[in-house]
Amino acid sequence: MLTIRLRLTLLYALGVAFGLVLAGVILHLALPVVIRERVRSEARRSADALARRVTGQERGGAVFPLSPVFQLRLYDQFGPSIRNSSGVELPDLTPGHLARSWQGEDFFIATSDRRVIYVAPLYWEGQVVGAVQVGQSLEPFDDTLRLVDRILLLYLTPLGALLAAALGYVLAGRALSPVERFIREVDQVSAESLDRRLVARRDELGRLAERVNSMLDRLARSFEIQRDLIRNTTHELKVPLTNLVGYTDRLSRKVGDAANRDLAERAARVARYMRALVEDLLALARGEAMEKWETRAVELSDLLHQVREEVVSEADPVRFELNGEVFVEGDPIRLKQACINLIKNAKKAVDIKKARLGQSGEVAVRLDQVNSQARIAVIDTGIGIPADEISHIFERFYQCKAHQGFSGGTGLGLTITKLIVERHKGTIDVSSVENQGSTFTISLPAMEVE
Numbered sequence: 122m123l124t125i126r127l128r129l130t131l132l133y134a135l136g137v138a139f140g141l142v143l144a145g146v147i148l149h150l151a152l153p154v155v156i157r158e159r160v161r162s163e164a165r166r167s168a169d170a171l172a173r174r175v176t177g178q179e180r181g182g183a184v185f186p187l188s189p190v191f192q193l194r195l196y197d198q199f200g201p202s203i204r205n206s207s208g209v210e211l212p213d214l215t216p217g218h219l220a221r222s223w224q225g226e227d228f229f230i231a232t233s234d235r236r237v238i239y240v241a242p243l244y245w246e247g248q249v250v251g252a253v254q255v256g257q258s259l260e261p262f263d264d265t266l267r268l269v270d271r272i273l274l275l276y277l278t279p280l281g282a283l284l285a286a287a288l289g290y291v292l293a294g295r296a297l298s299p300v301e302r303f304i305r306e307v308d309q310v311s312a313e314s315l316d317r318r319l320v321a322r323r324d325e326l327g328r329l330a331e332r333v334n335s336m337l338d339r340l341a342r343s344f345e346i347q348r349d350l351i352r353n354t355t356h357e358l359k360v361p362l363t364n365l366v367g368y369t370d371r372l373s374r375k376v377g378d379a380a381n382r383d384l385a386e387r388a389a390r391v392a393r394y395m396r397a398l399v400e401d402l403l404a405l406a407r408g409e410a411m412e413k414w415e416t417r418a419v420e421l422s423d424l425l426h427q428v429r430e431e432v433v434s435e436a437d438p439v440r441f442e443l444n445g446e447v448f449v450e451g452d453p454i455r456l457k458q459a460c461i462n463l464i465k466n467a468k469k470a471v472d473i474k475k476a477r478l479g480q481s482g483e484v485a486v487r488l489d490q491v492n493s494q495a496r497i498a499v500i501d502t503g504i505g506i507p508a509d510e511i512s513h514i515f516e517r518f519y520q521c522k523a524h525q526g527f528s529g530g531t532g533l534g535l536t537i538t539k540l541i542v543e544r545h546k547g548t549i550d551v552s553s554v555e556n557q558g559s560t561f562t563i564s565l566p567a568m569e570v571e
Contacts, residue, residue: 125300126293133289138282145273152269156262157237161229164239167193168227168255172243195243196222196252211256214240222252235259299326306330310337358399366392414452414544418568421447421456421488421495428460429486437468438483447488447495448568451545459541460486462534463499463561470503470559477504478556495567500560506553514551515539 123131171193194211196219212232214222218240221228227241236258243251303319303326310317318337319330369389422443433439449456464486471482482502489496506514506521513519518532542549542563553559 126290126297129293129296130286130289133293134282134286137285138278141273141278141281145270145278148273149266149270152266153259153262156266157259160237160257160259161239164237164255164257165227165241168239168241168253171195171255172241172253192256194254196254197250211238211254214252214254219252223249225249235263299324303330307333316341362392362395362399365395414455416451417453418448419451419453419456421449421497424453424457425460425486425488425497428457428464432461432464438471438481439464439468440483440485442485442487444487444489447490449495449545449565450568451565455541456545459538459563460497460499462538463563466534467499467501467503467559467561470501470505472503474502474504474556482558490567493567495565497563497565498560499562500558502558505555505557506551506559507555508553511551511553515549 192211196214212230218228218230222240222242225242227239230238230240232238236256238254238256241253241255242249243253299322306319310319318334321327321330321334366389369385369392373385373389422445425441425443429439429441464484467484471484474480474482484503485498485500487496487498487500510521514521515535517536520532539549542565545565547563547565550562550564551559
C-alpha cells in the first residue's frame, strides 16, 4: 500500500511528464506551421528586395548574387525567364500564373512537395513589366524538427519527471509534516492519559483535532462512570458474598446429619465459586477500564518467592528455578496475580491427569532473562490442551473439555492473565501436547538496573 507521500510524489511526476508530452505534441504540431509562415514571410521579403534591385539596372543575362537559402527566377512579359539564380530547381510558371502576375497580383503556389513558392509582379515606372518567382524547400527543417522531438520526448520528459518526483517527495514531506505531528500526538493519548488533548491549529487538522478532543472528553466521562460502577460493585458484592461464605462454612460444621451436611457443603462451594467469580469479573473490569496502576521496579525472583509462599504447599509437586535477579517495570500486585493464575492452572492440570489417567506430574516455574526480555515459564506435565482448543483458552469463560467436571475455575483466569501481561507491554505464549503437558511463557521488557 503506497503512502500518501508516495502517491503525491507519483502524481507530481506523472503530471510533469504529461505536461511535457503535451507540450511536445503541441510543439510538434505548431512548429511546422510557424516555420512555414516564417519562410513565406521571408520569401515575400526576398522577392520585394529582388524586384527593387532589378528595376534599378539594365535588363540583360547577368546572374545576380543571390541568397543561398532561396531560389529565385525572373520572368518578363513574354513568359520565359530572363534572369535565373544558379542551380535553379523552381518549376516553370504556367500561363495562368503569369496572367495573375501581369494583373498585379502576388500569390503563393501550392506544390506537392515540401516547398514554398511565391510569385510577385515586377513594376517599372508604375507598370507591370515582369514577375519575380522565389522558392525554398522545407526539407532542411525536418531534421531540426525530428531533433527537437527526440530531445523533448526522450530526454527532457524523463529528466523532468525525475526532477518532479524528487521535488515532489520533498514538498509532500513538508506538506504532510503536520499530519505526522498530529499522529505522534494521538499516539501519546491512551486510556491511562485521557486528560491529554491535541493542539488545535487554524487549518483542517485543527478542526480534526477539535473533533478528536471532543471524542476524548466523551471517552473520559465514560471511563469515569465505569470506574465508579466498579468501585461501587466491589463493595456491594464482595462483602455479602464473603459473609455468605462464612455462614455456609459454619453451617456445614454444625449440621449433624450427613444429608444436611452435604447440602451445606455444596452451598459453601457455590458461595466460594460466586465470590471467586465476582473477584475475577471485577479484576477483568478494572483491567479493561484501564485504571491507573502503580508501577515501579519489580524484582521477579523476589515476587515468585512470595507467590510460592502464598499458593504452594510442601506437598505440591512445584519447583522453582530462579536464575538470578531480573527486574521489570510494573505493578507487583497484578504481576503476582498473573503468576498465581498460571501456577494454579498448572497444578490443576496435574491433578486432572492423576485423577483421569492415574499418572503423576509436576510443575516447574522458571525465571531467566534473554537479551532484553524477562521470561517466566510455567511448565507442567499435566493433562495438556488439545490442539484445536489452544486458540480459545484466552477467551472469557472458556474451559477446556479436559477440565470440565473439576470445580475451582471460573474460566476467566487466563483472560485476566493475558490482560495483565499486555498492560505491561508483554506477551504470553502457550505450547501444549494433550496428555503430556503445557508450557505458558510470559515475556516482559526487562529493566537495566545499575
